[in-house]
Amino acid sequence: MNPKQLAAEKAVEFIEDGMVVGLGTGSTAYWAIHKIAQRIQEGLRIRAVASSRDSEELANKLGIPMVPFSEIEVIDLTIDGADEVDPHLNLIKGGGGALVREKILASNSKRFFVIVDESKRVEHLGQFPLPVEIVPFAANFTINKLKELGCNTRIRMSNDKEYITDNGNIIVDCNFEKIVEPKELNKQINLIPGVVDNGLFTRLVSSLIIGYNDGKVMVIDQP
Ligand SMILES: O=C(CO)[C@H](O)[C@H](O)COP(=O)(O)O
Structure with missing residues (x-):
């Protein structure tokens, strides 16, 4: 098995x-x-x-x-x-x-x-790019705010189009490499206008x- x-x-x-x-x-x-x-x-x-x-x-x-x-x-x-x-x-x-x-x-x-x-166990989160669901409206503004938190960003694509979630939004995969304070980062990301939620649990x-x-x-x- x-x-x-x-x-x-x-x-x-x-x-x-x-x-x-x-x-x-x-x-x-x-x-x-x-x-x-x-x-x-x-x-x-x-x-x-x-x-x-x-x-x-x-x-x-x-x-x-x-x-x-x-x-x-x-x-x-x-x-x-x-x-x-x-x-x-x-x-x-x-x-x-x-x-x-x-x-x-x-x-x-x-x-x-x-x-x-x-394979999913890690010492520190962050090697896997953190998915952040954002509303599509003025996405570039929201993405700029995400970048200010210290990550590289990439809009998730599917078949050459933006990937659309079940909620009608888009996902930005944010590469932080190493996340030291996940609880704090979760709060900071979710305070950005345009962010629906992020993948830190x-x-x-x-x-x-x-x-x-x-x-x-x-x-x-x-x-
Ligand atoms: O968060 C998820 C989906 O949004 C999945 O639980 C996560 O991506 C793990 O996937 P898999 O079980 O295929 O390795």
Whole structure:
């Protein structure tokens, strides 16, 4: 089994009958969604919400019962991947472009489980360019303000066009190389007019589940 699948399937073991489950986005979350569907076929009774149109589509295809956000107060457990994880369980997310919805789900979940393979663990965040979702209006002004924070910026493209998020916005990938104070940087970025949110997730993770190439899985709980 590949390490992403290992981590994903371990996380799904924590789902219990009656839960509202948040579905993440990406190639690791993909395995979690498949395993959840399998458990539903075996009798598990849950309802789910998704962090992207792609995950919602996959969940619908696999027969996972989806619930409108207006019908729930809180999410019991969200399972999602990450692009980088530091030793304090701070994350960079958004490689798949779903960071805004992912952060909304994570922030409104009783528990937030992050599933990764070992390649995602880093000493300091920032080698992976930080995705920042911004509104398209006067994007050059917003990008200039981002540059003032000390990063190189690149507008994310898809098939020679600007990548458009599920929320109708664009993504600027900001290369900081090394992020020393993720909590502070998260605040500074989100104070820039035009920024919707960024991919720094601080103090949100309940447990990190790591899949290894040798078949081992490790669960690290937030102390
Ligand atoms: O944040 C994300 C999507 O916006 C993903 O969780 C992140 O990019 C990790 O992806 P993968 O599981 O494919 O490695």
